[in-house]
Amino acid sequence: MGALPTIHDVARVAGVSRQTVSNVLNSPGIVRPDTRDRVTTAIAELGYRPHESARRLRTRKSSTIGIRIDPMTDGISGSVLDRFLHALTEQAAAQGLRVMLFTATDPDDEIRQFARLRDGADVDAFVLTSTFHGDPRTEWLIANDQSFVTFGRPWGIDDMNDPTHLWVDVDGWWGLHEATTALLAQGRRRIGYIGWPSPSGTGDDRRRGWHDAMVAAGGLTDAQLTPLAIATPDGVTPGGAALRALLAGRPGVDPVDAVVCASDSLALGALIASAGSIPVIGYDNTPVAQALGLSSVEQPLDEVASGVLELLTGAHRGRPDAGPTTDPRHRLVRPRLVLRSPAPLPAP
Amino acid sequence: MGALPTIHDVARVAGVSRQTVSNVLNSPGIVRPDTRDRVTTAIAELGYRPHESARRLRTRKSSTIGIRIDPMTDGISGSVLDRFLHALTEQAAAQGLRVMLFTATDPDDEIRQFARLRDGADVDAFVLTSTFHGDPRTEWLIANDQSFVTFGRPWGIDDMNDPTHLWVDVDGWWGLHEATTALLAQGRRRIGYIGWPSPSGTGDDRRRGWHDAMVAAGGLTDAQLTPLAIATPDGVTPGGAALRALLAGRPGVDPVDAVVCASDSLALGALIASAGSIPVIGYDNTPVAQALGLSSVEQPLDEVASGVLELLTGAHRGRPDAGPTTDPRHRLVRPRLVLRSPAPLPAP
DNA sequence: TGTGCAAATTTGATCGTTCAAATTCCTGCC
DNA sequence: GGCAGGAATTTGAACGATCAAATTTGCACA
Numbered sequence: 001m002g003a004l005p006t007i008h009d010v011a012r013v014a015g016v017s018r019q020t021v022s023n024v025l026n027s028p029g030i031v032r033p034d035t036r037d038r039v040t041t042a043i044a045e046l047g048y049r050p051h052e053s054a055r056r057l058r059t060r061k062s063s064t065i066g067i068r069i070d071p072m073t074d075g076i077s078g079s080v081l082d083r084f085l086h087a088l089t090e091q092a093a094a095q096g097l098r099v100m101l102f103t104a105t106d107p108d109d110e111i112r113q114f115a116r117l118r119d120g121a122d123v124d125a126f127v128l129t130s131t132f133h134g135d136p137r138t139e140w141l142i143a144n145d146q147s148f149v150t151f152g153r154p155w156g157i158d159d160m161n162d163p164t165h166l167w168v169d170v171d172g173w174w175g176l177h178e179a180t181t182a183l184l185a186q187g188r189r190r191i192g193y194i195g196w197p198s199p200s201g202t203g204d205d206r207r208r209g210w211h212d213a214m215v216a217a218g219g220l221t222d223a224q225l226t227p228l229a230i231a232t233p234d235g236v237t238p239g240g241a242a243l244r245a246l247l248a249g250r251p252g253v254d255p256v257d258a259v260v261c262a263s264d265s266l267a268l269g270a271l272i273a274s275a276g277s278i279p280v281i282g283y284d285n286t287p288v289a290q291a292l293g294l295s296s297v298e299q300p301l302d303e304v305a306s307g308v309l310e311l312l313t314g315a316h317r318g319r320p321d322a323g324p325t326t327d328p329r330h331r332l333v334r335p336r337l338v339l340r341s342p343a344p345l346p347a348p
Numbered sequence: 349m350g351a352l353p354t355i356h357d358v359a360r361v362a363g364v365s366r367q368t369v370s371n372v373l374n375s376p377g378i379v380r381p382d383t384r385d386r387v388t389t390a391i392a393e394l395g396y397r398p399h400e401s402a403r404r405l406r407t408r409k410s411s412t413i414g415i416r417i418d419p420m421t422d423g424i425s426g427s428v429l430d431r432f433l434h435a436l437t438e439q440a441a442a443q444g445l446r447v448m449l450f451t452a453t454d455p456d457d458e459i460r461q462f463a464r465l466r467d468g469a470d471v472d473a474f475v476l477t478s479t480f481h482g483d484p485r486t487e488w489l490i491a492n493d494q495s496f497v498t499f500g501r502p503w504g505i506d507d508m509n510d511p512t513h514l515w516v517d518v519d520g521w522w523g524l525h526e527a528t529t530a531l532l533a534q535g536r537r538r539i540g541y542i543g544w545p546s547p548s549g550t551g552d553d554r555r556r557g558w559h560d561a562m563v564a565a566g567g568l569t570d571a572q573l574t575p576l577a578i579a580t581p582d583g584v585t586p587g588g589a590a591l592r593a594l595l596a597g598r599p600g601v602d603p604v605d606a607v608v609c610a611s612d613s614l615a616l617g618a619l620i621a622s623a624g625s626i627p628v629i630g631y632d633n634t635p636v637a638q639a640l641g642l643s644s645v646e647q648p649l650d651e652v653a654s655g656v657l658e659l660l661t662g663a664h665r666g667r668p669d670a671g672p673t674t675d676p677r678h679r680l681v682r683p684r685l686v687l688r689s690p691a692p693l694p695a696p
Numbered sequence: 697t698g699t700g701c702a703a704a705t706t707t708g709a710t711c712g713t714t715c716a717a718a719t720t721c722c723t724g725c726c
Numbered sequence: 727g728g729c730a731g732g733a734a735t736t737t738g739a740a741c742g743a744t745c746a747a748a749t750t751t752g753c754a755c756a
Contacts, residue, residue: 054742
């Protein structure tokens with residue numbers, strides 16, 4: 001009674017062989033309907049479930065995805081990973097895949113973890129977050145023929161159309177384009193941008209979204225736009241400082257009448273510093289933004305998760321050269337603008 | 349070259365048998381030092397690592413902990429689970445344990461997931477978060493003799509000293525006692541409390557922390573304290589409403605001059621509604637609190653994680669009746685008060 | 697009725713490891 | 727030198743599943 005039933009027990013009860021039971025589970029098409037029913041009944045009766053480790057040993061597949069969980073560097077946007085993890089786990093489970101976590105102190109350590117998990121046959125695919133240009137992790141994974149997909153573009157030349165690896169990303173350009181356009185529709189004309197220093201793949205992309213929307217609107221020239229964009233490290237305090245600079249203006253540069261930001265952290269700082277005098281739009285739609293009624297650009301993490309799984313389990317099977325070339329090797333999903341009116345906040 | 353080395357390859361290179369290699373790995377004490385060295389060298393040379401699935405199949409242990417990842421209900425405190433996950437994964441890895449995620453829509457579904465993971469021999473222990481009194485999940489786990497530890501007390505009578513299962517929790521009483529005491533030391537006398545409706549194990553515990561500190565201070569009687577505590581659902585808006593009520597006072601009830609809250613969500617609402625006029629202290633030290641300079645009570649999630657692992661791998665092995673009775677079956681860790689001065693916020 | 701051939705099912709081997717039992721090695725002592 | 731007895735090591739079997747090949751079944755057709 002204590003022992004769990006094995007495939008052999010099911011076979012005995014159903015009056016068939018082990019292999020037939022295995023076939024019912026793995027390729028039901030090749031077994032005759034009446035035997036299949038008999039086996040299914042026996043499985044239900046005994047409450048049998050295949051022993052995953054035995055299956056993994058034999059098939060040399062773990063059906064497990066490894067993903068690194070960050071040390072929660074920036075608290076505010078940390079929840080993006082959290083929501084992504086949830087979406088990924090949920091959708092993976094629906095396909096019989098498991099999600100295993102690991103931590104790493106730096107990229108080199110992460111590569112050691114890759115090796116450890118691969119050697120132990122613990123996972124057979126990885127999902128990478130926050131990749132950067134020339135990332136040693138993707139290079140290692142490619143060199144070692146590991147199956148993986150990144151959440152984030154490679155940001156190299158031509159990577160969009162001829163990527164060296166599979167990726168899913170959110171179209172930050174589109175997000176900031178939408179945000180800027182929405183402010184323009186509200187009659188704002190001098191819309192500033194607060195983002196990160198170049199070069200930053202994500203950051204530059206978002207800045208271009210703002211820039212292109214402003215140019216399309218036709219009010220300002222390229223030269224007039226340049227002083228409206230501020231590059232600063234991420235964080236609430238830098239966001240506040242940047243906004244004060246934009247509001248103050250300079251000789252020959254008028255103050256801005258709205259601001260879009262590359263992150264909710266920056267936007268929060270800007271919101272506080274602006275004292276609610278001008279509209280501010282952030283990025284990521286974090287809990288902070290939700291709580292304070294800050295407008296923000298929401299990343300559709302469900303779509304990102306399903307895109308990742310498609311690339312992992314679909315024709316490409318997590319490798320850039322495996323699938324047919326007709327099948328796109330990436331997914332670029334569109335974020336959604338969430339407009340809110342800020343809650344009243346206490347004065348200094 | 350493609351194939352990973354097996355224990356057999358190591359044995360051949362070292363000139364010993366499979367089992368000796370296995371012994372070097374699992375019980376180094378029983379193998380002679382010089383053979384041990386030879387084997388260790390061969391392992392390093394080949395880069396051998398045991399195939400975890402094969403090992404699990406044979407030993408019937410998975411060395412994997414299962415934990416559910418929540419659907420991110422309340423965004424603000426969601427990051428607590430996130431930080432806990434990170435701490436748990438990190439410390440588990442140090443002990444050769446893996447962490448596997450799963451999702452569930454409700455407690456019954458979660459029980460189905462338990463069964464699935466157990467039957468597949470995927471995990472051999474569970475970590476439960478946010479348990480409640482009479483939780484069907486803990487009952488199922490006990491009835492099915494599963495190894496598990498909860499993050500959160502059972503909240504039943506006598507569970508503290510004679511628990512039916514192993515648990516780790518943060519001492520919310522102590523956290524609110526500290527917060528209240530800190531405000532008393534600043535000269536505040538009429539300190540209000542905003543929390544959740546009774547019965548709520550966590551909530552009632554935190555309220556008692558505030559209550560006991562107030563009583564110890566001696567300024568107010570029990571009857572005078574009652575109107576200073578407000579019970580309301582969690583959230584930013586309810587927090588604001590509660591604070592307005594406390595600030596307005598009533599016939600015979602003077603306004604408060606400070607407030608402690610059961611969560612950062614409530615505290616954030618209170619902070620906004622108070623317009624910075626009185627000090628507010630929250631609970632969880634979430635990113636929002638950090639960003640806005642809101643004082644808060646921080647849960648030491650590293651300690652919680654290590655406590656969970658101790659109970660899981662120590663003498664008790666995740667079961668209430670396994671270890672010696674001298675060994676405590678729970679850990680109650682003390683939170684840390686983080687005092688900040690709020691950043692200036694924009695006016696309505 | 698027998699034959700051919702595909703479909704359905706069964707059998708034997710195997711994945712990489714550890715357990716249990718058997719064997720060999722070594723050391724001390726008479 | 728022989729022998730006892732423990733330490734060190736090796737051997738065969740097993741964990742529970744799937745793969746590959748062998749076998750049996752079922753059906754159409756001559």
